[in-house]
Amino acid sequence: MQYLQIIVILTTLLVGLPLSSMAASSDSTEMQTTPADHNALPMVAGEIRKIDAGTGKITIKHEEIPNFGIPAMTMLFKAGDPAMLQQFKAGDKVRFAIDKVDGALTIVSLELAEQ
Numbered sequence: 001m002q003y004l005q006i007i008v009i010l011t012t013l014l015v016g017l018p019l020s021s022m023a024a025s026s027d028s029t030e031m032q033t034t035p036a037d038h039n040a041l042p043m044v045a046g047e048i049r050k051i052d053a054g055t056g057k058i059t060i061k062h063e064e065i066p067n068f069g070i071p072a073m074t075m076l077f078k079a080g081d082p083a084m085l086q087q088f089k090a091g092d093k094v095r096f097a098i099d100k101v102d103g104a105l106t107i108v109s110l111e112l113a114e115q
Contacts, residue, residue, distance in 0.1 A: 041097035042066050045113060048092045049074060056082030058107065065098060068105065080108045088112075 046062030061074040079085050080101060088094065088110070097109040 041099055041108065043095040043097050043109070043111075046094055046096060048088055048090050048094060050090055051085050051088060053082065053085050056085065058085055058088075058110075060094070060096065062096075068098070068100075075105075078104050078106045079110070080106045084110050 042065075044062050044065050046060040048058060049061055050059040052058070056079045057076055058079055059074060059076045063072045064070065077098060078101075084107070093113040095111050095113050096107050098105050099108045100106070101108070
């Protein structure tokens with residue numbers, strides 16, 4: 001099982017590298033999603049594993065993130081607004097949306113999941 005997860009992660013990274021290098025060589029600037037567009041991002045279910053309020057980062061075990069083609073796994077994310085992390089704790093079931101902000105996958109929306 002762990003071997004399969006490693007293959008999925010490596011494949012995701014290898015597929016993403018050519019795309020990111022093509023984007024880096026492009027003359028156009030990277031388009032950022034405006035706050036109005038955040039409502040259109042898919043909400044993904046997950047469970048908080050760890051919160052580091054000091055660095056504004058959160059670790060979430062999540063389902064597939066369709067807008068970035070990321071399979072279900074546990075990942076560390078930057079919080080768009082570190083203050084949003086203060087109302088959550090490890091073990092909370094959440095729904096969240098991510099977007100690329102300044103080149104980093106960033107949580108732009110985070111809420112408790114309905115139980």
